Amino acid sequence: xxxRLHEDRPAATVTIEFEGEKLKVLAGETVVAAVMAAGAAxxxxxxxxxxxxxxxxxxxxxxxxxxxxxxxxxRQACMIPVRDGMVVKRQYGAMELDYE
Amino acid sequence: xxDEYDLIIVGAGPAGLAAAVTASRNALKTLLVDEQxxxxxxxxxxxxxxxxxxxxxxxxxxxxxxxxxxxxxxxGADYLPETTVWNVDRELNIGLLTNGxxxxxxxxxxxxxxxxxxxxxxxxxxxxxxxxxxxxxxxLFKSSDMLPAGPVVLAGSGPLLLLVACRLIDNDVPLAxxxxxxxxxxxxxxxxxLPGAFRAYNYLLKGLSMRYKVLKARIPVFQGCRDLVVTGDxxxxxxxxxxxxxxxxxxxxxxxxxEGVVPNLQFSRLAGCxxxxxxxxxxxxxxxxxxxxxxxxxxxxxxxxxxxxGAKTAEAAGHLAGLDAACRMKHISDAERDRxxxxxxxxxxxxxxxxxxxxxxxxxxxQALVPPDDQTIVCRCExxxxxxIREAVALGALDPGQVxxxxxxxxxxxxxxxxxxxxxxxxxxxxSLPIESVGQLRVRAPLKPLTINQLADLExxx
Numbered sequence: 001x002x003x004r005l006h007e008d009r010p011a012a013t014v015t016i017e018f019e020g021e022k023l024k025v026l027a028g029e030t031v032v033a034a035v036m037a038a039g040a041a042x043x044x045x046x047x048x049x050x051x052x053x054x055x056x057x058x059x060x061x062x063x064x065x066x067x068x069x070x071x072x073x074x075r076q077a078c079m080i081p082v083r084d085g086m087v088v089k090r091q092y093g094a095m096e097l098d099y100e
Numbered sequence: 101x102x103d104e105y106d107l108i109i110v111g112a113g114p115a116g117l118a119a120a121v122t123a124s125r126n127a128l129k130t131l132l133v134d135e136q137x138x139x140x141x142x143x144x145x146x147x148x149x150x151x152x153x154x155x156x157x158x159x160x161x162x163x164x165x166x167x168x169x170x171x172x173x174x175x176g177a178d179y180l181p182e183t184t185v186w187n188v189d190r191e192l193n194i195g196l197l198t199n200g201x202x203x204x205x206x207x208x209x210x211x212x213x214x215x216x217x218x219x220x221x222x223x224x225x226x227x228x229x230x231x232x233x234x235x236x237x238x239x240l241f242k243s244s245d246m247l248p249a250g251p252v253v254l255a256g257s258g259p260l261l262l263l264v265a266c267r268l269i270d271n272d273v274p275l276a277x278x279x280x281x282x283x284x285x286x287x288x289x290x291x292x293x294l295p296g297a298f299r300a301y302n303y304l305l306k307g308l309s310m311r312y313k314v315l316k317a318r319i320p321v322f323q324g325c326r327d328l329v330v331t332g333d334x335x336x337x338x339x340x341x342x343x344x345x346x347x348x349x350x351x352x353x354x355x356x357x358x359e360g361v362v363p364n365l366q367f368s369r370l371a372g373c374x375x376x377x378x379x380x381x382x383x384x385x386x387x388x389x390x391x392x393x394x395x396x397x398x399x400x401x402x403x404x405x406x407x408x409x410g411a412k413t414a415e416a417a418g419h420l421a422g423l424d425a426a427c428r429m430k431h432i433s434d435a436e437r438d439r440x441x442x443x444x445x446x447x448x449x450x451x452x453x454x455x456x457x458x459x460x461x462x463x464x465x466x467q468a469l470v471p472p473d474d475q476t477i478v479c480r481c482e483x484x485x486x487x488x489i490r491e492a493v494a495l496g497a498l499d500p501g502q503v504x505x506x507x508x509x510x511x512x513x514x515x516x517x518x519x520x521x522x523x524x525x526x527x528x529x530x531x532s533l534p535i536e537s538v539g540q541l542r543v544r545a546p547l548k549p550l551t552i553n554q555l556a557d558l559e560x561x562x
Contacts, residue, residue: 002248028243037246041335052229054229056233057217061514
């Protein structure tokens with residue numbers, strides 16, 4: 001669980017959708033930081049055992065923050081800043097290839 | 101973006117920024133690409149939008165980076181943020197993904213300054229939510245003005261452990277304990293290197309002042325700890341360990357682990373540069389000369405990606421690599437390069453003087469190098485345990501690639517970044533082989549996720 005240190009500082013806010021819920025977050029935050037500050041204890045589940053996982057490194061190395069962002073799975077949510085209107089979902093297990 | 105660059109730099113930390121400044125000053129057409137949204141690397145992360153509220157907590161060592169950022173912004177070098185590099189080859193081609201578009205560009209010279217990563221700390225329970233690297237907390241603080249809500253337990257060894265302890269104390273985050281894996285014996289081992297370290301006394305003073313802050317805040321400190329286990333079912337709820345024979349359990353909702361940092365070798369290994377084993381801190385590093393030149397013509401490495409020496413050395417090394425690239429492209433003569441390089445070479449020597457002391461004071465803990473407990477997960481992505489790797493070794497797999505084939509260790513999304521070092525250490529210890537002969541997992545492109553569509557739409561600039 002993460003906390004914002006200066007919750008009421010004057011900063012631009014953006015609204016993202018996480019698991020169907022609208023979150024007002026601060027511009028400049030990464031996607032994964034924003035959802036964890038909103039109380040998300042885990043952001044994906046393991047593709048092997050289904051265990052809950054949350055980011056370990058926050059710098060693009062561990063791939064534990066893989067989430068679905070704007071319909072695209074396997075995005076590294078610690079590397080992506082929040083943008084207004086973003087739709088973010090947890091990634092459950094391995095993603096399937098979408099054949100057409 | 102132009103078709104051809106004299107110099108393409110990967111990574112906008114102190115080394116990459118300094119190289120961009122010096123190369124541009126010497127009329128090289130320079131491109132700096134970086135994965136983050138803001139320049140500064142991890143050490144000066146988000147420095148251009150640092151909050152006034154956090155000014156004193158961030159401290160002068162952080163804001164020292166401002167000058168470098170200003171110089172870079174005025175340098176005229178092209179800059180591509182939020183851009184991942186998914187390929188580098190010995191023909192000096194670089195594969196980029198920027199704004200959803202994959203591109204392949206060619207540089208006359210490439211500088212890899214991708215910095216460091218935290219050494220993974222494979223202990224039982226380290227995959228539970230609530231466990232992070234200590235550097236991860238520092239990154240959240242710098243980039244997002246956040247910290248774990250706490251209580252936090254910090255565990256491991258290294259200067260960064262102390263720095264993060266101070267960050268937490270400064271921001272009133274409850275710190276339940278510091279569980280240090282280094283011990284009084286490490287301090288004794290480091291003493292012979294202390295006189296050499298006095299040349300960089302500012303680091304010693306900083307270390308002492310951080311120690312004092314932890315002491316004054318009355319944080320329980322345990323030293324010489326072993327057998328660390330993160331407890332909890334779905335989430336971490338504490339850390340169990342033994343300290344001088346006594347069992348301890350500290351309750352915390354966040355466990356921050358740290359056993360030092362290691363070079364990020366993804367690019368230099370993919371390109372095929374020669375690497376060597378650095379025994380005292382137990383990591384590989386590219387073989388380079390004083391200019392950062394690798395075994396491959398036209399590819400240089402600077403900063404922590406060439407071995408951990410800190411931000412100031414990285415900056416000097418970046419300038420040196422920039423000068424050398426300018427010299428290689430005949431923009432300056434050898435004599436001119438050597439003259440301009442003098443102050444940077446001096447800085448490298450001075451900054452280097454603290455390292456033998458730090459390297460001996462903070463050796464990575466044995467438990468983190470070769471997990472003794474068979475159930476400990478080593479490969480987080482594929483959930484492979486130390487025991488499963490040892491079984492594969494017993495079956496005759498003595499090469500990391502072979503173990504990967506037997507077990508899938510290193511085959512998940514992180515592509516072996518988190519398990520690679522441990523895998524090599526386990527093979528070496530189980531088979532009683534020198535780790536140099538065991539070697540490492542092979543690194544393959546694409547280094548970062550790329551969709552088939554993006555690859556099909558690849559734009560190639562010759």
